Amino acid sequence: MRLLIFKVNQLGDNVVFLPVVQQIARQHPQWHITVCTSPVAAPLYYVACPGVEVREFVTRDFNSVWRHPLTMLRLARKFMTTPQDLCLLGNDQGNVAHLLAWLSGAPQSAGAFVRERYLGGLLRQRVQVDFSQPDPWQNWSIARALVPELPEEIPPPDLSAFGREDHGGVFIHPGASRDYKKWPLENFIHLANRLSAHSRVLWMNQGSAAEDQLSPEVRRISPGTLADLIRQIAGARLFIGNNSGPMNLASALGTPGIIFNGPSTDVWDPFWHRDRFEILRDPALACQPCDHLTHPVNACLNTTEPMACMKRWSVDHVHEMALKKLA
Template sequence: MQRLQRADKLLGALAFVAVQPLRWLRDRAESGHDPARVLVIKFWGIGSIQLLTPAVECLRRRHPDARLELLTLDQNARFAAGLGLFDGVRTLDVSGASWPRLLSRIVGLIARLRRERYDLVYDFEFFTRFSAVVSLLTGAPRTRGFSSPSVWRGGIHTETVPFNRYWHVARNFRCLAGGENGVAVQPADVRAFEPTDADRAELDAVLIGAGLQREGALVVVNPNAGSLSLERRWPRERFAELVTELIRVDGARVVLVGAPGEREWTGGVTALLTDLPSGRFANLCGELSIGALHALLARAALFVGNDSGPMHLAAATGAPTIGLFGPETPHMYAPLGPRVRALYEPPPCSPCINVHDNKVSSCIHGRPECLMNISVEAVTGEARSQLKRNSLRTIDERRAE
């Protein structure tokens, strides 16, 4: 992921210059009719796609008769389809590819997109040059994206909306979709993924295989953060202390989750756990599909995790959610849900991540002091408060009332 960030920054300006003739030709074309085919671009961040859902609902109202498709990375396809918001999902696979192979895939993607003859493209990437160039190369007569005085995107988009760094990201998304109404996005505006019976059956099989008991509050913990910014991770030893406390003192069942590529980091948490009661803990990192993960979140009495995609997914399902923030501010990225709590104890240098620089941390301490300010006691106390408030009921039980 970081190599793609560097390529976008270094090669993006050259790409902008190369495609300027296409921009001039595009700007001379007629584009006055109502769009029949609309493409939404959001490549990176499953959590960002979750926060995009209120904006997509807005697009549905704005273009009620249009076919609405999403272009995203291959790894996000199942999640995006499960939201039930798009008429189609198109993908780009960037995993494990050499630069020549990746370039070949991009060329093939552009050819397929041009054949679709989109009328309008919404580029919901913040300031990546790649998504702006793809928007132009689709051949759509109208493209719409974010603008900022501090980031040059080559004048690619025919319509731009200023990105407001004082608003939550979901509100910025909705503004780009043309739905700004002067108020913040509400939790009820967020569309959650709906797991299927097959997803729930998969989860049951995994939990049985892991030997997890059926009694006790189910707490889901994500000690990971996406590779876009690993500095968002609370220390592993603190997660281990939290897990131990919730199991030994509170009698909870704790499940660790994460992506397959995060097994090593999550395993580091597991290695610090000793003498836990049998059947009260399971490390399911890399073991669950996106559907089974949502089935798990639907049963959870509590979710605790770093500022990450699973945090946003948990909040959207309605699970009581505690998000740990440091390099990024919850002012922009707080989880949106009916039962959420963002823990944030920032020193003067936080936040050091911003969307204008591809969310690359500029930490001056060598380790995130902002996250070190969040104590195990603070997280444990908030976890107990959430568990008590919800009387150890699962989301499914609360929804049935």
């Protein structure tokens, strides 16, 4: 059996999707599985899913390739030359993925039912997904519609193949995929400096001149390989960061964390080891959450008090929370 999977998007989206691929590969080792994903997420599958074929596509280019007919034609031919038996689409894949799934010739295909997906009718199964449920449940329900022998329980991603660096410190990742999802960088810097007075602190560099204000005691890490990032989060006593891909890694690894939820709904909360996380959100804010269940809004919509959901949390407050978690 040949199974083609589309999950061409962010790192965090693929972290929570990884159990689908791992479990199918575990239960059907004789299948030939091909995963189409983004370059930033591809190492997840190379290392954690040995034997799975990985095809890399830049997310933005992949989703907009229909604007370039000749490029689209060349891409389509790649999928038409190797017919598939099954095709699985993640819960958030767009029209291009739907078209390529159809062109693959797979007699069985499944993806989420989304009215805005104009080419959704090309799929054999359009699964009614409850978008108020966390992403792992959404993807798991689609996968079980195509591969019904999958268990009901969703296992956490197995990232043990990456190893761990047992530094025992606080890992701070101040980045996120969108600016409106970030606690102010200067706050992260002040927090790191205060924590470094009594704890080992690792800081993921963001390429900002403001980071020169970090204490010499803070160990600054340049963005390297995904494997390095996973090893360092695995060996941390505490992870502090925004709602992001590294947050999902911490959730999968069971590393305790403090997370600035910002505009995100609780659908994007840590799914595994939820009891180990403190999620910073203020339900009293009328604008929170501003993101929709199916997609982000991409900008702060609060014109009266911009970025209110992030500015609610002082450095003093987060520092006190971190000390309690470390204790």
